[in-house]
Amino acid sequence: AEAGLVTAGAAASMLLQAAACMTGTDPAKIAQIPDTTGVKNELVIHRSHRMGYDQAYIVAGATLVEVGEGRSVKPGELEAAINDKTAGVIHICRGWRFGNLELPEVVEIAHSHGVPVIVDASGMTPPLENLTKFVSQGADMVGFSGGKGLEGPQSTGILCGRSDLIEAAR
Numbered sequence: 001a002e003a004g005l006v007t008a009g010a011a012a013s014m015l016l017q018a019a020a021c022m023t024g025t026d027p028a029k030i031a032q033i034p035d036t037t038g039v040k041n042e043l044v045i046h047r048s049h050r051m052g053y054d055q056a057y058i059v060a061g062a063t064l065v066e067v068g069e070g071r072s073v074k075p076g077e078l079e080a081a082i083n084d085k086t087a088g089v090i091h092i093c094r095g096w097r098f099g100n101l102e103l104p105e106v107v108e109i110a111h112s113h114g115v116p117v118i119v120d121a122s123g124m125t126p127p128l129e130n131l132t133k134f135v136s137q138g139a140d141m142v143g144f145s146g147g148k149g150l151e152g153p154q155s156t157g158i159l160c161g162r163s164d165l166i167e168a169a170r
């Protein structure tokens with residue numbers, strides 16, 4: 001990845017991803033959140049990717065916009081959810097086996113609208129090749145747990161990706 005940051009866990013990475021997408025490196029916006037008045041604050045997420053940890057995005061001030069019916073999402077549904085309030089598109093990597101969009105397809109749609117894709121890959125190690133796979137598939141920021149398959153201390157994590165967004169997260 002272009003840049004990286006040690007975080008206090010994957011959940012902390014999720015919060016920082018949301019914040020970075022909303023504020024960039026604008027000091028006034030950084031000081032303002034979680035009040036997002038006048039700030040792009042929508043994060044699009046597959047309905048089937050919702051889970052307890054996604055509160056971390058909301059804590060940063062983001063509003064989650066769900067797409068899809070049940071366990072299936074069509075490209076047009078993702079496309080239709082993106083508007084000028086959209087700060088990013090969330091992709092939770094968890095070895096899903098049902099009708100979700102794959103990460104490369106999500107990246108293609110989001111990037112065609114100039115919107116970053118943020119990935120939660122908390123438990124996606126092993127295999128270690130996943131540490132680089134999602135960035136190579138075009139994800140703008142990816143978060144990993146230090147305390148799961150990486151076997152580091154519980155309260156650690158890695159956030160990596162585009163240098164401007166990592167700078168914003170920092």
Ligand SMILES: *Cc1c(COP(=O)(O)O)cnc(C)c1O
Pocket residue numbers: 008009010011012053092094120122123144145146147154156157
């Ligand atoms: C475990 C988990 C997290 C939180 O990870 P921590 O490193 O404990 O903060 C976030 N997202 C998913 C999908 C997880 O499985």
